[in-house]
Amino acid sequence: MNRRVVITGLGVCAPNGVGLPDFTQSLIDGKSGIRHQPILEKLGFGCQIAGEPLVKDNLIDTYFTPLERRGLNATGIVYGVIAGVDAWNDAGLEKNNTEEPSWDRGILFGTGILGVDKFREAIHLIDEGNVRRLGSTSVIQTMASGISAYLGGLLGCGNQVTTNSAACTTGTEGIIMAYDRISQGKAEIILTGSCSDSGPYVWGGFDAMRILPRAYNSSPFKASRPMSASASGFIPGSGAGALVLESLESAQKRGAHIYAEVLGGEINSGGQIGEGSMTAPNSMAVQRCIRNALSNSGVEASQVDVINGHLTATAKDTLEVKNWSKALGRKGLDFPYINSFKSSIGHCLAAAGSIECVATILQFKEKVVFKNMNCEDIHPEIKELISEQCIPRKTLDYTPQIIAKASFGFGDVNACVLFKYFSD
Amino acid sequence: MQEEEKYQILKDIINIYLPEDVNIADIQEDSHFMNNLNINSANLVDIILDVEDAFDIRLENDDMDQMQTVNDAMAIIDIKLKDK
Numbered sequence: 001m002n003r004r005v006v007i008t009g010l011g012v013c014a015p016n017g018v019g020l021p022d023f024t025q026s027l028i029d030g031k032s033g034i035r036h037q038p039i040l041e042k043l044g045f046g047c048q049i050a051g052e053p054l055v056k057d058n059l060i061d062t063y064f065t066p067l068e069r070r071g072l073n074a075t076g077i078v079y080g081v082i083a084g085v086d087a088w089n090d091a092g093l094e095k096n097n098t099e100e101p102s103w104d105r106g107i108l109f110g111t112g113i114l115g116v117d118k119f120r121e122a123i124h125l126i127d128e129g130n131v132r133r134l135g136s137t138s139v140i141q142t143m144a145s146g147i148s149a150y151l152g153g154l155l156g157c158g159n160q161v162t163t164n165s166a167a168c169t170t171g172t173e174g175i176i177m178a179y180d181r182i183s184q185g186k187a188e189i190i191l192t193g194s195c196s197d198s199g200p201y202v203w204g205g206f207d208a209m210r211i212l213p214r215a216y217n218s219s220p221f222k223a224s225r226p227m228s229a230s231a232s233g234f235i236p237g238s239g240a241g242a243l244v245l246e247s248l249e250s251a252q253k254r255g256a257h258i259y260a261e262v263l264g265g266e267i268n269s270g271g272q273i274g275e276g277s278m279t280a281p282n283s284m285a286v287q288r289c290i291r292n293a294l295s296n297s298g299v300e301a302s303q304v305d306v307i308n309g310h311l312t313a314t315a316k317d318t319l320e321v322k323n324w325s326k327a328l329g330r331k332g333l334d335f336p337y338i339n340s341f342k343s344s345i346g347h348c349l350a351a352a353g354s355i356e357c358v359a360t361i362l363q364f365k366e367k368v369v370f371k372n373m374n375c376e377d378i379h380p381e382i383k384e385l386i387s388e389q390c391i392p393r394k395t396l397d398y399t400p401q402i403i404a405k406a407s408f409g410f411g412d413v414n415a416c417v418l419f420k421y422f423s424d
Numbered sequence: 425m426q427e428e429e430k431y432q433i434l435k436d437i438i439n440i441y442l443p444e445d446v447n448i449a450d451i452q453e454d455s456h457f458m459n460n461l462n463i464n465s466a467n468l469v470d471i472i473l474d475v476e477d478a479f480d481i482r483l484e485n486d487d488m489d490q491m492q493t494v495n496d497a498m499a500i501i502d503i504k505l506k507d508k
Binding site: 066067070071133135136137 | 440441466467469470473
């Protein structure tokens with residue numbers, strides 16, 4: 001069985017926009033969601049800026065009952081529920097109000113670590129000998145699958161309800177896993193996405209690794225510089241992205257709006273062998289991932305006209321562009337348009353893949369290629385590989401036909417997915 | 425503290441945990457938390473913590489096991505307040 005799979009719903013809770021309209025406008029304009037974080041300054045972080053979604057209290061009230069809000073201290077769940085429920089509604093789907101689970105609808109919603117602030121609360125109580133005061137929601141807010149469990153209950157899904165975790169690859173991996181399951185006929189509709197908590201306890205480890213920029217604390221908008229000669233590290237972020245994947249058959253039967261088709265993808269690992277390590281990618285595996293994604297999707301390298309890279313704004317950006325160029329066998333002016341949204345969103349870690357895939361898909365709808373920010377000084381080694389014209393510095397009026405999106409993560413893990421403009 | 429006042433505080437606490445199909449007016453003195461008010465057992469834990477906070481008392485495991493109805497809760501609160 002090899003059924004066609006399409007995207008019928010999108011939702012997002014991102015540093016540069018909560019909800020599709022704000023998020024889309026920010027991407028068109030290049031509006032940044034990276035801001036100074038007083039708490040990081042107070043705690044003496046080297047990098048005191050981050051991308052955090054601005055979620056108003058009254059917005060939370062529309063997604064959570066007063067009971068659910070009591071003791072809720074897991075930002076990842078807040079972001080994931082907002083993005084997930086929005087995507088579900090955007091697809092024209094409703095909550096299951098019947099007495100029977102929706103057997104052909106599932107949730108595949110990833111995260112890296114969930115409910116860190118709630119966990120901290122629990123640790124303090126336990127260390128004080130006060131475990132009895134934890135309350136009933138400590139487990140459900142801190143288990144990794146808390147987010148898929150939450151969404152599964154809200155929507156009454158009866159198919160697989162699970163959480164994947166593959167560091168910064170998580171969101172893109174989830175889309176490929178959902179695609180596989182629907183394509184094989186095991187589900188009709190899967191809400192897929194990923195979320196990542198905010199705050200010092202999530203971001204601190206990266207600051208300690210000294211891989212975050214420290215020179216931009218008073219100029220946050222300039223800090224994240226993918227593909228630029230002055231790139232000096234990624235800016236951590238948080239949030240959630242969500243997509244409804246659906247069999248073409250089911251989408252057409254419902255008369256649903258179709259954003260794009262998922263052609264297929266590939267997930268692999270470099271085995272932390274050769275140049276690959278816990279924190280660095282093995283180019284052999286990256287190129288293989290891209291090439292296999294193409295062949296699994298029945299797409300020729302020449303057909304790809306836009307790439308959304310992982311491109312975190314580190315010294316590895318050049319290597320990534322080189323890997324794309326080798327995998328596709330394309331260089332100079334022949335290279336596709338390429339962009340990175342991390343310049344304005346930051347690197348949302350486990351949520352990066354899903355938020356960036358939502359942005360990637362919006363390019364089909366808006367008939368544009370969103371611009372790259374902060375790379376007026378393109379890295380000279382990137383310029384040797386591809387033409388500057390392939391790196392839009394202004395949002396382009398251009399209708400993409402086939403977009404390749406890749407995410408790479410700690411543990412030397414890779415995922416690449418191919419999306420196609422949908423026409424009947 | 426008057427009985428009426430205590431009862432009102434307790435009702436306000438319980439109200440938060442009522443499922444959609446149960447109304448605050450359904451809370452009677454002999455209501456069983458789980459059987460009559462449909463409160464799930466996980467939330468019963470939270471009600472006990474809220475009662476501790478509201479009355480500045482501490483409920484032990486035995487107290488919790490005995491707290492099955494609104495009346496049980498009132499009685500336990502009374503005892504704990506007297507012991508303070």
